[in-house]
Amino acid sequence: MRIALMVIGIILLIAGIWVLAGHGSYSTTETVVSVGSHALKATHDKAIPQWAGIAGVAVGGVLTLAGLLRKR
Template sequence: MRAGLIIVGILLLGAGIWIMLGNGSYKQTDTLLQVGSAKVTATHEKALPSWAGVAAIVVGGLLAVGGFIKR
């Protein structure tokens, strides 16, 4: 259990730092026009919000520290 907390904490810390550096993104597809069964779509690349990176860093830090000091 203790090693699991440390590993998950370190992974969340890494993901949070990755997001804060601006490398985290996702794709969003929008429908521009639809006539019958024909559809025109556009795919946009959007950056993950910085608050998600901060949250991942905080939670990851708490989990990692909790794993180290738990007896």
């Protein structure tokens, strides 16, 4: 359990720092026009919000510290 807390914490820390550095984004696709069986779709890239990066760093830090300080 101790190792699992540390691994998950480190992964969240890295992901949070990645988002805070401005590299996190995801794509959404929406239908713009639909005529009969044909459709025109647009894909947009959206940035992951900064609050998600801050939360990832905070939770990752707590989990990593909990894994380090937990007694066997």
